[in-house]
Amino acid sequence: MNPDRRAFLQKTGKLLVLSASASVAWEAIVAGRPETAENYKMSDHWWGMVIDIDVCIGCGNCVRACKVENDVPREPLFFRTWVERYQVTPDDLEHPTVDSPNGGYDGFPVQDKVDEKVKHFYVPKLCNHCHQSPCVQVCPVGATFVSPDGVVLVDKTYCLGCRYCVQACPYGCRFIDPRTQTVDKCTLCYHRITKGLTTACCETCPTGARQLGDLKNPKDPIHEFLRDHHVLVLKPQMATGAKVYYNGLDGSVR
Amino acid sequence: MSGWLKDKGHLARMAGLFAFGITAFLVFRWVMVPPGFGLYGHYRAGALDDARARPLQYAGRAECEGCHTDIVEARQGSRHARIGCEACHGPLIKHAQAPTEIKPTRPDGRVLCVRCHETNPWKPKGFPQVKVADHSDNGPCTACHKAHAPKIS
Amino acid sequence: MESVLQSVQGFMYPNEVELQWGILIVLYPFTTGLVAGAFILASLERVFNVEAVKPTYRLALLTALAFLLVAPLPLQLHLGHPERSLEMYLTPHTESAMAMFGFVYLWYLMVVLVLEIWLDYRKDIVLMWRDSSGPTRWLYGAMALWSDNISPASLALDDRIGRALTVIGIPSAFLLHGYVGFIFGSVKANPWWSTPLMPIVFLFSAIVSGIAAVMLVYMVTAWWRERAFDMGCLDTVARYLFYAFLIDFSLEMLDLIHRIYEADESFRALDFMVHTRLYTSQVLVQILAGTIVPLGMLGLTQLVQMSEKARRRIYAMAGVLTLIGVFAMRWNVVIGGQLFSKSFLGYTSYKMNFATREGLLPAILLLILPFVILAVLIRLLPPWKVQRRGAGVSG
Structure with missing residues (x-):
């Protein structure tokens, strides 16, 4: 396939993905639903994120900031966002060596012996805010849902603690908060993004490896980024409508 | 019992019991479903406000730059210019709200x-x-x- | 943190390290399986007129009811907020498999079991109402809904409706347990669970466990009451157990072979798990001791002429092994599905506590409870013909 044609197809593919999510949101607008917050119209937004593996330095700022901003339990091992560290022998994508000591909260220990033949990189993870979300699908009571602006949220006053959603998430993004016995997960800093701020992880990322994006805002630089890069979502075979797009994602990443 | 109910009296009573049970359930449901449930989708609309209500910890770069114009100037053109202030200085909403009382370390x-x-x-x-x-x-x-x-x- | 990580081998997503569903969730499909299986055995007599199993008919219905009453308790106990469980009825999420549990359960409990038992026992209830006095009299009166009409016409009507209910009951029993399988089989994120065979495998293992349980309950009650066993009945029940088990075993092997041959992205991780952390409970207990051995024993009774005593012993042993095997199968599905990481790069293990809310002790109590309920039910509603006692003599 010639390169022009390939680029065209990829672009069209991406546009299709985008328009699919936009069309879901459009239905919400057409339904003419009222809005509850002032100065923020849910139907004007459709949130997602871009993660650029090529510039992630594994400093762990995002993990620490998330824990502070969202009061995420420190013990024993719960994370709304965490960073994984991959080592891959280039011709063996199926057997990467992965670790994530304390989710990357304390940064990563330096390693003296380095195999030059092995590929090294970090992968930050968080809830993918899927719009065909398997976790939302299985919730028996409507305690977790996709908000009209495309964020997967939990109603902590309504959650039974049945943990079916924890089982249903392919990415391991949910956990039971031991203090409330209800499920907890990334809210994409809903309390920040609805006030015009970015998320705590994006705010503190020193290299811009994380960028919050509003897929409904035509002026948002996310559109340019998605157009100019070859992006992937995690586990695309799960068909969850994930909205966290990775640039430079290696085939070995699970 | 007489008429067509002659041999069906016990069944009628059981049916009545079921009808009562179902009615009681429907009334209970009508009373108990939280307000605002189903407004936007199959969830309590108030949950959105709950999510919004969480207090901030990180003030955001714009907030810092409103006062610290000297730093904005110092960073201009530098390789650290694009880094958010709180990436290094930590969460400082409290400082932003009370700049003189609370000083960052x-x-x-x-x-x-x-x-x-x-x-x-x-x-x-x-x-x-x-x-x-x-x-x-x-x-x-x-x-x-x-x-x-x-x-x- | 260190203690949590001790059991982890390889890499797991951090949030995966703690298991979500423990032994209580193992109990849930086990108990509902017994309900569905016992009911299906009962319906054999009613719908297909298998006269030989008649002595177990009422016993099977009561067993089903006793276990069905207990079935939601382990679920209730494992919830983070049991007090919110009514939300399942208030705002059931129609897209959620689990949300339908409340309704499937109520339908099965009220419409199928309670109604069918009531119609079948109504004559006895009215007679006991007439014979008894004091609080017992009031109790039986309430159960009869204070309607003492047991004219032949009304009883004939009861029988007709009861038969219709059994006909509805069979698909309902299939629904009840097939649905439990669907809860697991529909989780696409988990390759150990995600297979369309799951509801069918659950259903047939349910039938197997239900038949085995009723067979054992029948043997124990007959021995307790010092009555001779109805060997014709036992032989027939054991034969059905054998056939159902053959189908169940074939289905499970089909699932296994399919997984091995297809060897998709998850295979290496699952294969490793079955050969290490799940080896005892899956290969030794479930497949060998809980399936192949009882299947062989039951098969032997079909092929070789044996004395009554030998057959009785074999049936009892095969029945117990079958129940252990089916319990192990539930264990391997529920616990096994959480021992590996969804990254397929690591494994954890399940640490069972004893006297905690989700520990072994409540699980044991919840396994004993249905038998207590069954004893009460048998006392209230004797499944066999009782000699009318003289008035005033209490039992």
């Missing part, structure tokens, strides 16, 4: 700088990295580099 360069700039094969190739032990004589990074504009000129 100065970050420790030996921890902070090293975390990003210590050589590590996982870091992207083009990113500036040093072997800290060989790079300086254990002196503070800020002896040579200004944190807001690190290039030594």
Whole structure:
């Protein structure tokens, strides 16, 4: 396939993905639903994120900031966002060596012996805010849902603690908060993004490896980024409508 | 019992019991479903407000730059210009709300700088990295580099 | 943190390290399986007129009811907020498999079991109402809904409706347990669970466990009451157990072979798990001791002429092994599905506590409870013909 044609197809593919999510949101607008917050119209937004593996330095700022901003339990091992560290022998994508000591909260220990033949990189993870979300699908009571602006949220006053959603998430993004016995997960800093701020992880990322994006805002630089890069979502075979797009994602990443 | 109910009286009573049970359930449901449930979708609309109500910890860069114009100037054109203030200084909404009462502590360069700039094969190739032990004589990074504009000129 | 990580081998997503569903969730499909299986055995007599199993008919219905009453308790106990469980009825999420549990359960409990038992026992209830006095009299009166009409016409009507209910009951029993399988089989994120065979495998293992349980309950009650066993009945029940078990075993092997041959992205991780952390409970207990051995024993009774005593012993042993095997199967599905990481790069293990809310002790109590309920039910509603006692003599 010639390169022009390939680029065209990829672009069209991406546009299709985008328009699919936009069309879901459009239905919400057409339904003419009222809005509850002032100065923020849910139907004007459709949130997602871009993660650029090529510039992630594994400093762990995002993990620490998330824990502070969202009061995420420190013990024993719960994370709304965490960073994984991959080592891959280039011709063996199926057997990467992965670790994530304390989710990357304390940064990563330096390693003296380095195999030059092995590929090294970090992968930050968080809830993918899927719009065909398997976790939302299985919730028996409507305690977790996709908000009209495309964020997967939990109603902590309504959650039974049945943990079916924890089982249903392919990415391991949910956990039971031991203090409330209800499920907890990334809210994409809903309390920040609805006030015009970015998320705590994006705010503190020193290299811009994380960028919050509003897929409904035509002026948002996310559109340019998605157009100019070859992006992937995690586990695309799960068909969850994930909205966290990775640039430079290696085939070995699970 | 008489008429067509003659041999069906017990069944009628059981049917009545079921009808009562179902009615009681429907009334109970009508009373108990939380207000606002189903307004936007199959969830309690108030849950959106709950999610919004969480207090901020990080003030956001714009908030900092409103006062610290000197730092904005110092960072101009530097390789650290695009980094959010609180990436190094930590969450400072309390300082932003009460600038004189609450003062941030100065970050420790030996921890902070090293975390990003210590050589590590996982870091992207083009990113500036040093072997800290060989790079300086254990002196503070800020002896040579200004944190807001690190290039030594 | 260190203690949590001790059991982890390889890499797991951090949030995966703690298991979500423990032994209580193992109990849930086990108990509902017994309900569905016992009911299906009962319906054999009613719908297909298998006269030989008649002595177990009422016993099977009561067993089903006793276990069905207990079935939601382990679920209730494991919830983070049991007090919110009514939300399942208030705002059931129609897209959620689990949300339908409340309704499937109520339908099965009220419409199928309670109604069918009531219609079948109504004559006895009215007679006991007439014979008894004091609080017992009031109790039976309430159960009869204070309607003492047991005219032949009304009883004939009861029988007709009861038969219709059994006909509805069979698909309902299939629904009840097939649905439990669907809860697991529909989780696409988990390759150990995600297979369309799951509801069918659950259903047939349910039938197997239900038949085995009723067979054992029948043997124990007959021995307790010092009555001779109805060997014709036992032989027939054991034969059905054998056939159902053959189908169940074939289905499970089909699932296994399919997984091995297809060897998709998850296979290496699952294969490793079955050969290490799940080896005892899956290969030794479930497949060998809980399936192949009882299947062989039951098969032997079909092929070789044996004395009554030998057959009785074999049936009892095969029945117990079958129940252990089916319990192990539930264990391997529920616990096994959480021992590996969804990254397929690591494994954890399940640490069972004893006297905690989700520990072994409540699980044991919840396994004993249905038998207590069954004893009460048998006392209230004797499944066999009782000699009318003289008035005033209490039992």
